[in-house]
Amino acid sequence: MQTLRLLTTALALTATVAVAHQGVSNPAVxxxxxxxxDISENVKTLGTMAKGQRDFDRQLARAAAANIADHAARxxxxxxxxxxxxxxxALPAIWDNYADFTAKSIExxxxxxxxxxxxxxxxxxQAGMGPLGQTCTAxxxxxRE
Ligand code: HEC
Structure with a gap:
């Protein structure tokens, strides 16, 4: 089922965070x-809710989505x-195509x-997870390497 597959993809995006941060010396990076x-944590909140691994909470779900939107804007x-x-x-292609990168953030x-x-x-x-996950993947x- 399409929605579930996309949901799984979105959650897979959240898997590598803890390791990735070690030894980063450039504060901008x-x-x-x-x-x-943080975006990823919020996706996880929505994803676990969608899968029934945590109770549905309208406020929390809306707040998680709003957080993602804030980070996207920044x-x-x-x-x-x-x-x-x-x-x-981050791949150097970002700065060769910054307008496209920006468009993907805005999406x-x-x-x-x-x-x-x-x-x-x-x-x-549940319906929102697929389209949201697609914006990450796009x-x-x-x-991203
Ligand atoms: C506009 C482009 C763009 C979008 C949209 C985007 N990302 Fe990313 N993401 C990146 C880039 C570029 C990196 C690599 C940054 C670096 O290592 O310097 C990254 C890195 C990450 C990382 C690794 C962070 C770390 O600690 O190294 C996670 C997790 C992640 N993204 C999750 C997501 C999720 C979940 C979404 C969708 C809700 C998303 N991203 C949407 C461009 C994007």
């Missing part, structure tokens, strides 16, 4: 990694300078914002 980790600035670090997974913001304003039921969370496949 650390800041954007932290933003991504990531345009966080990534603007072509900062590097041996631990970074994540749009989808997350729409969810934040529309979640009423568990089914809304960017990562081009701009």
């Amino acid at each position: 650390m800041a954007r990694m932290n933003a991504m980790s 990531s345009v600035d966080l990534f603007e300078a072509p900062e590097t670090d041996p631990k970074s997974e 994540m913001q749009r989808v997350a914002q729409a969810l934040a304003g529309s979640i009423e039921t568990l089914a809304d969370v 960017c990562h496949k081009l701009y």
Whole structure:
């Protein structure tokens, strides 16, 4: 089932965070990694709810989506300078195509914002996971190692 597959993809995106942060020395890279980790935590909140691993909570779900939208809005600035670090997974293509990278951030913001304003039921969370996960994948496949 399409929704479940996308949900699994979205959750898989959240799996590698703890290791990735070790030994990062550039604070600008650390800041954007932290933003991504926080996005990921919020996706996890929504994902576990969607899967029935935690109780549906409309407020919490909306807040998680709103957090993702906030981070998405800020990531345009966080990534603007072509900062590097041996631990970074950001690909140089980001800065060759910054307008496209920005568009992908804005798309994540749009989808997350729409969810934040529309979640009423568990089914809304479940339906939202696929489109949200797609915004992650659309960017990562081009701009993340
Ligand atoms: C506009 C592009 C873009 C979008 C959209 C995006 N990401 Fe990322 N993400 C990146 C880039 C680039 C990196 C690598 C940053 C680095 O290592 O410097 C990254 C890194 C990450 C990391 C690893 C962070 C770390 O600690 O190293 C996680 C987890 C992550 N993203 C989750 C997500 C999730 C979940 C979504 C969707 C809700 C998402 N991302 C949407 C570009 C994006």
